[in-house]
Amino acid sequence: MKKVALYTLGCRVNVYETEAITESFTKNGYEVVDFEDFADVYVINTCTVTNIGDKKSRKMLRKAKKINPEAIVVAAGCYAQVSPEEIAEIEEVDIVVGTSDKSKIVDFVNEYKLSSEKKNYVNNIMSVREFEEMEIDEYHDKTRAFLKIQDGCDRYCSYCLIPYARGPVRSRDIDSIENQVKGLVENGFKEVILSGIHISSYGKDLGSENLVDVVEILSKIEGLERIRIGSIEPMFFSEGVLERLKAVKSFCPHFHLSLQSGCDETLKRMNRRYTADEYREVVDRIRDTFEDAAITTDIIVGFPGETDEEFEATYKFLSEIKLSKMHIFKYSERKGTKAAMLSGKVDPKKKEERSKILTELDEKCMVEFMEKYLGREMKVLFEEEKEGIFMGYTENYIKIIISSDTRLTGKILSCRLNNISGDGIIGELI
Numbered sequence: 001m002k003k004v005a006l007y008t009l010g011c012r013v014n015v016y017e018t019e020a021i022t023e024s025f026t027k028n029g030y031e032v033v034d035f036e037d038f039a040d041v042y043v044i045n046t047c048t049v050t051n052i053g054d055k056k057s058r059k060m061l062r063k064a065k066k067i068n069p070e071a072i073v074v075a076a077g078c079y080a081q082v083s084p085e086e087i088a089e090i091e092e093v094d095i096v097v098g099t100s101d102k103s104k105i106v107d108f109v110n111e112y113k114l115s116s117e118k119k120n121y122v123n124n125i126m127s128v129r130e131f132e133e134m135e136i137d138e139y140h141d142k143t144r145a146f147l148k149i150q151d152g153c154d155r156y157c158s159y160c161l162i163p164y165a166r167g168p169v170r171s172r173d174i175d176s177i178e179n180q181v182k183g184l185v186e187n188g189f190k191e192v193i194l195s196g197i198h199i200s201s202y203g204k205d206l207g208s209e210n211l212v213d214v215v216e217i218l219s220k221i222e223g224l225e226r227i228r229i230g231s232i233e234p235m236f237f238s239e240g241v242l243e244r245l246k247a248v249k250s251f252c253p254h255f256h257l258s259l260q261s262g263c264d265e266t267l268k269r270m271n272r273r274y275t276a277d278e279y280r281e282v283v284d285r286i287r288d289t290f291e292d293a294a295i296t297t298d299i300i301v302g303f304p305g306e307t308d309e310e311f312e313a314t315y316k317f318l319s320e321i322k323l324s325k326m327h328i329f330k331y332s333e334r335k336g337t338k339a340a341m342l343s344g345k346v347d348p349k350k351k352e353e354r355s356k357i358l359t360e361l362d363e364k365c366m367v368e369f370m371e372k373y374l375g376r377e378m379k380v381l382f383e384e385e386k387e388g389i390f391m392g393y394t395e396n397y398i399k400i401i402i403s404s405d406t407r408l409t410g411k412i413l414s415c416r417l418n419n420i421s422g423d424g425i426i427g428e429l430i
């Protein structure tokens, strides 16, 4: 049997697409093996959000050929889309695919087998107008299903290459989403996470349903117990949107709202289209609507021109709004973006210091958030097991750890939340 190994870098959308590529290989008679193992084909789904993403992508492409010098190595994804020539120059790479046509990778591999000619299939993503359907019936080792329903972004934040890697906004047809979710529920999935590159833009290109309509339609599917939304634009949450979401029983009150900076001047240079006060209003509105809302975020430190005063404004803002989890990133310059041309580069040491300060604040806020739930009874969907220890998440995304002799994976069970342990809470079944 032919063997394929896949490796994913980057975001949840890439994770979803790798699952879909995996399924297209298994449907064509391939056995899926670990990336470290000997395979006939290696697919690396690359990422270009940071320089580290580029570097790691190159490393994995080279590594694949080391494991099997005769293997066919495919570079796909955002880095391949943005820098196809750079990728094609890597000797170990045989096939280059961008962010579209990922569903055709098996065909490209078959063509390569006939000609043994290095091929670059990257096309002009800016002219792609259709959402590329990629079916998934099964997710390997998972109980929650990520569902990509939107692609592309037209926001052009000044530091970000993604609009160039992913192209214009494209949305998946609502019937196709519904059918896919019905199939996943039949296969035992209880939770879906709606994902996209700029998911609040869902439907803009179709001129029909919007994201809230999608949530409402999916909530009618019997057996689907949880609907979660992935990382989303903060300004999407108007009062009307929140009221409609509140009426959906299966909607999980977990909001990942990328803030990036709590200082208006920095936000302006980043081309984020809100002020810190507007973000705060959204946070308040969400908390007024959902008592148990968990609000998480991404922050960039060391953006060009970020002075000590600007960073202090961000720190002050974050200590006031107290989010339940912050992902801190040190600014990474991306060639071709507006931010790369800005003056006032921040010294790497300073970036490191700022990152450390915010990481400490994050740990404090995370514990404060979890403390509010100690002693409470909450429903947990269990996902993983390791030697009798099960791990799962509450609706508002608190990690729960429980020891049990019976298998809990895939079940939603009531638990009492007892003690904080690291980034989660140790619980007991009720």
Ligand code: SF4
Residues within 6 Å of the ligand: 153, 154, 155, 156, 157, 160, 161, 162, 163, 197, 198
């Ligand atoms: S919203 Fe901004 S950060 Fe997010 S993908 Fe679009 S351009 Fe990049």
